[in-house]
Amino acid sequence: MSLIVQKFGGSSVANAERVFNVADIITKAYSQDNDIVVVVSAQGDTTDDLIAKAKEINGDASKREMDMLLTAGEQISASLLAMAIEKMGYPVVSLLGWQAGFHTSSAYGSARIKRVVPDRIKKELDKKNIVIVTGFQGLNRYNDMTTLGRGGSDTSAVAIAAVMNADLCQIFTDVEGVFTADPRKVKNARKLDVISYDEMLELASLGAQVLNNRSVEMAKKYGIELEVLSSMTRKPGTIVKEAKKMEKMLISGIARDDDVARVSIIGVPDKPGLAFRIFSKLSAKNINVDLILQSVGRNGTKDISFTISQANLKDTIEILNPYVELIGATNVVYDDKVAKVSIVGAGMETHPGIAAQMFEALYEADINIQMIATSEIKISVLIKRDDADKAVSAIHNKFFSETEPINP
Amino acid sequence: MSLIVQKFGGSSVANAERVFNVADIITKAYSQDNDIVVVVSAQGDTTDDLIAKAKEINGDASKREMDMLLTAGEQISASLLAMAIEKMGYPVVSLLGWQAGFHTSSAYGSARIKRVVPDRIKKELDKKNIVIVTGFQGLNRYNDMTTLGRGGSDTSAVAIAAVMNADLCQIFTDVEGVFTADPRKVKNARKLDVISYDEMLELASLGAQVLNNRSVEMAKKYGIELEVLSSMTRKPGTIVKEAKKMEKMLISGIARDDDVARVSIIGVPDKPGLAFRIFSKLSAKNINVDLILQSVGRNGTKDISFTISQANLKDTIEILNPYVELIGATNVVYDDKVAKVSIVGAGMETHPGIAAQMFEALYEADINIQMIATSEIKISVLIKRDDADKAVSAIHNKFFSETEPINP
Numbered sequence: 001m002s003l004i005v006q007k008f009g010g011s012s013v014a015n016a017e018r019v020f021n022v023a024d025i026i027t028k029a030y031s032q033d034n035d036i037v038v039v040v041s042a043q044g045d046t047t048d049d050l051i052a053k054a055k056e057i058n059g060d061a062s063k064r065e066m067d068m069l070l071t072a073g074e075q076i077s078a079s080l081l082a083m084a085i086e087k088m089g090y091p092v093v094s095l096l097g098w099q100a101g102f103h104t105s106s107a108y109g110s111a112r113i114k115r116v117v118p119d120r121i122k123k124e125l126d127k128k129n130i131v132i133v134t135g136f137q138g139l140n141r142y143n144d145m146t147t148l149g150r151g152g153s154d155t156s157a158v159a160i161a162a163v164m165n166a167d168l169c170q171i172f173t174d175v176e177g178v179f180t181a182d183p184r185k186v187k188n189a190r191k192l193d194v195i196s197y198d199e200m201l202e203l204a205s206l207g208a209q210v211l212n213n214r215s216v217e218m219a220k221k222y223g224i225e226l227e228v229l230s231s232m233t234r235k236p237g238t239i240v241k242e243a244k245k246m247e248k249m250l251i252s253g254i255a256r257d258d259d260v261a262r263v264s265i266i267g268v269p270d271k272p273g274l275a276f277r278i279f280s281k282l283s284a285k286n287i288n289v290d291l292i293l294q295s296v297g298r299n300g301t302k303d304i305s306f307t308i309s310q311a312n313l314k315d316t317i318e319i320l321n322p323y324v325e326l327i328g329a330t331n332v333v334y335d336d337k338v339a340k341v342s343i344v345g346a347g348m349e350t351h352p353g354i355a356a357q358m359f360e361a362l363y364e365a366d367i368n369i370q371m372i373a374t375s376e377i378k379i380s381v382l383i384k385r386d387d388a389d390k391a392v393s394a395i396h397n398k399f400f401s402e403t404e405p406i407n408p
Numbered sequence: 409m410s411l412i413v414q415k416f417g418g419s420s421v422a423n424a425e426r427v428f429n430v431a432d433i434i435t436k437a438y439s440q441d442n443d444i445v446v447v448v449s450a451q452g453d454t455t456d457d458l459i460a461k462a463k464e465i466n467g468d469a470s471k472r473e474m475d476m477l478l479t480a481g482e483q484i485s486a487s488l489l490a491m492a493i494e495k496m497g498y499p500v501v502s503l504l505g506w507q508a509g510f511h512t513s514s515a516y517g518s519a520r521i522k523r524v525v526p527d528r529i530k531k532e533l534d535k536k537n538i539v540i541v542t543g544f545q546g547l548n549r550y551n552d553m554t555t556l557g558r559g560g561s562d563t564s565a566v567a568i569a570a571v572m573n574a575d576l577c578q579i580f581t582d583v584e585g586v587f588t589a590d591p592r593k594v595k596n597a598r599k600l601d602v603i604s605y606d607e608m609l610e611l612a613s614l615g616a617q618v619l620n621n622r623s624v625e626m627a628k629k630y631g632i633e634l635e636v637l638s639s640m641t642r643k644p645g646t647i648v649k650e651a652k653k654m655e656k657m658l659i660s661g662i663a664r665d666d667d668v669a670r671v672s673i674i675g676v677p678d679k680p681g682l683a684f685r686i687f688s689k690l691s692a693k694n695i696n697v698d699l700i701l702q703s704v705g706r707n708g709t710k711d712i713s714f715t716i717s718q719a720n721l722k723d724t725i726e727i728l729n730p731y732v733e734l735i736g737a738t739n740v741v742y743d744d745k746v747a748k749v750s751i752v753g754a755g756m757e758t759h760p761g762i763a764a765q766m767f768e769a770l771y772e773a774d775i776n777i778q779m780i781a782t783s784e785i786k787i788s789v790l791i792k793r794d795d796a797d798k799a800v801s802a803i804h805n806k807f808f809s810e811t812e813p814i815n816p
Contacts, residue, residue, distance in 0.1 A: 061494060
């Protein structure tokens, strides 16, 4: 008997027919003598619909009340999925995040899981129940509902797999696995059979939108093997596991992230510590800064540019405007029409020249690079969003089509 | 400073505009230096929509999962109402039933409130927050979500008022108060300024649908004065309080209940205890039996007829069919095309002849009476549902229009 954690995204349970499709996947795994814990997201557009309802009333609602509102979405999908499994004649129980033992930090809208106490889950498994858990949510120390932020259901699933030492954690989604590039945009993109945690982590954090990066971090930390696969086609997907277990590919994928905005503080006086203080102010408001570029400006001042997610743009400008005046900088400008395109590959560490090839591809496609960031296994560039499709194709052709033809 | 509990039904918060109307009522009361606890139902048709979603998947879903599903409705309306109050610039917090301390019995779908531990409500009031509580729900001893059944939000409101010793409990609804008959059906129906708990109790339990009967029982037990009023017109409503404080009206109102089905067990052998055992079997399944009629049948057997709510009809027949065979009765028949029409009035106790007048009205309208039940302050008759409109009008004319013309 194995313990399998299965996570189903919103599109996998978008309507009654799909709920039964998912129930079929679950009950088939259960029938093969496995303990099954299922983590489910809100149905289809439910979360967006709830956000629209909130915006109609208050475009600036508190995050606490937003979390109270949004957690209802998974509650609905979890109970409906349980009803479908009941209908098929299997024993099942649905649990809310807090019933399943999810304790989180108090940061509404982007809470972190502090611990999972799976007593209730274990009790229900002992009773031979299939256990459905609402993803994306938990309870903070004030006994208030919190959400884990975008893609949080993946993290919920991996957290359960980690704390219960599951044999497998399957992330069912609407794509068949991890691809070398977005298959909807790049026609010769190929599915990877295996990818390392680190590569997946870079791809996830770079906007590949297949897996939430926190879930991959957690899977890496606890050594949980993940499988990303489609609930529709049910073909084998992509396994995410430890790098040492696989051959290193030169480049495993190309990712594009449109949820990015560039902010520049112009004319920052050249005093030590000012940049640090700017970023600590943003960090205190839970605003993550990604790419950072510091350049020399006029009169011995500096310009500091950085990228953030679009959702944080308004807050960032509001925080920075008074501060810019205080430190004697000139002004703050921003550009929300940018995109980040990145290549990821564990082989990069040992193969210099990858960056040069990437820049060559962009140069040949006549695309201007605004910012660059690199790590051991990735290179990211910030470009105009209008150029992003062209950039991804050009880079994919450079690394995949030219060197490894699809039909050899 | 007073503590006011305000309850708003689903139609009062059906859309964004109405949510702001309700937020205006709440904040006006708060601005007059009152502590405010608000109990809110699910918006408009939300509960029905969720039930439809469930039926699409499983027409016979477990009550536990139904409660898990349905409690999401109040969670959505409570957070949206809180957001509207935030928008108006007032401090507010929404709480789920369990956060507000509602502990219930474990009977999913029709749980009873066992106790309310309002620690969190008090803490939030101390912080000067307006407190919004999801009605209709609580947590049972298994730590599972329960619902209180139809009209349960009224009960939630009165329970908070009782446990916190509130100065006033206002039940806002879509009618202006308690009327002598359904004002949508009887054109000269009149609003009552005051009604006693007992009269209201009979009217509520008889289908007047203004107040849930459990809420009135609880208000009576704890001496909580209720006001039933409209969130739309904001005119003074009907006060529900102790009878001794008011003049007794001969008849205070006429109620009609369509949610009723008649079940008859034909040919029950004349042995002591059989009837009791039938009703205890139903009671064990939380099925409430209302009117009961036992009549002599053929060959020394008896026919036992009783009424139940429509929702319990299927379960009742399933329970009775095998039992009927076991005890040697002939068969079970039912009629779900009936209605119960009742008159209520504290004056009945001292005025014999009310029943005769009621039956006369029905006789004059050519309406056949199937069953009769009486108490100190009410008389109920079961009739064909098609006759119910005519019956209510005939009785209303007999007791109100004839003796007290509307335009004297």
